[in-house]
Amino acid sequence: MATQIEIVQQLSTMTSRGALQAARELAAESLVKFPDDGRLWEIAGLLDHAKGDPDSCERRLETAQTLTPLRPAASCGLADAYRHFGRNALAKDLYAHVVTLDQSSIRLWQYCALRLDEIGAVAQAVDAARRVAAAQPENAQSIFEFGYYLSRFGTASQLVAAVMKQAISLAPDQVSYRLGLADLLLSTGDRSAAFAWIQGLSARQIEQLTCPCCLERLARLFESGNDWVRAHACRVWIDRHSVNERPTARFSSSFLIQEYLLETDGLRQATSAAALRA
Structure with missing residues (x-):
């Protein structure tokens, strides 16, 4: 009979290969x-999460919580289940807790920022984004997202603009x-300053955008500066390439189970290294 460690390794292999249903059956x-x-209750719950079964996910992760402190990814999975059932206060507490944990990955902090914003906990989303930006001061996306959440929180526009300009300085070609x-x-109300940041964009740069809403916003900005040629280019790009596009989810359905298995693999390697040093 396989040991628990061997089962976890099998589940990890199945998940990495995308065999989520087979992994769920083995976990059960x-x-x-x-x-x-x-650990097995955590994995089973996160496999339920990946397959879109919030009821089973909640039950299994709550069971896991009675047996062991939840690891960060499992806490996020339980928070997602609570969010699904409208228990946003509990979800907020779990997401915010994960942000405080040093063992959480930067990716999980980003995940928590997004989820906290979705349930209206914008102050906590700012905290999560601030932690990400502090951990990645040269990462333009992390800096820009911090500015975005600051804006959502109602921070003074001058401060938000300063953060966004920092992101642009790191990635000047990011439209x-x-x-x-x-x-x-x-x-x-500063129309001239707004137009100044987009007036020099080339057709190639405009085509970086595939989101119809973003392209429409850009077209309106060009119209505000009487740049009808670029406004037309935006709408042509929408018509040609973006009509049937659907937004791509930032985090895949299997993100949390994959993060969990990375966490457990990291802990196993650290334990092995410590044993070798001893």
Whole structure:
């Protein structure tokens, strides 16, 4: 009979290969044999999460919580289940807790920022984004997202603009950052400053955007500066390439189970290294 460690390794292999249903079945069988193994309950719950079964996910992760402290990815999975059922206060507490944990990955902090914003916990989303930006001060996306959440929180536009300009300085060719800053400046009534950040964009740069809403916003900004040629180019790009596009989810359905298995692999390697040093 396979040991618990061997089962976890099998589940990790199955998940990495995308065999989520087979992994769920093995996890369910393993829980019968090892009902007191909190790790297996966590994995089973996160596999339920990946397959879109919030009810089973909630039950299994709450069971895991009675057997072992939840690891960060499992806490996020339980928070997602609570969010699905409208228990947003509990979800907020779990997401915010994960942000405080040093063992959480930067990716999980980003995940928590997004989810906290979705449930209206914008102050906590700012905290998560601030932690990401502090950990990656040269990463333009992390800096820009910090500015975005600051804006959502109602922070003074001058401070938000300063953060967004920092992101643009790190990635000057990233059109979406320029669009975000231009939108912000336009909202303050500074039309000329808003137009200045997008007026030099080439057709190649405009084609970086595939989101119809973003392209429409950019077209309107060009119209505000009487740049009808570029406004037309935006709408042509929408018609030719973006009509049937659907937004791509930032995090895949299997993100949390993959993060969990990375966490457990990292802990196993650290334990092995410590044993070798001893």
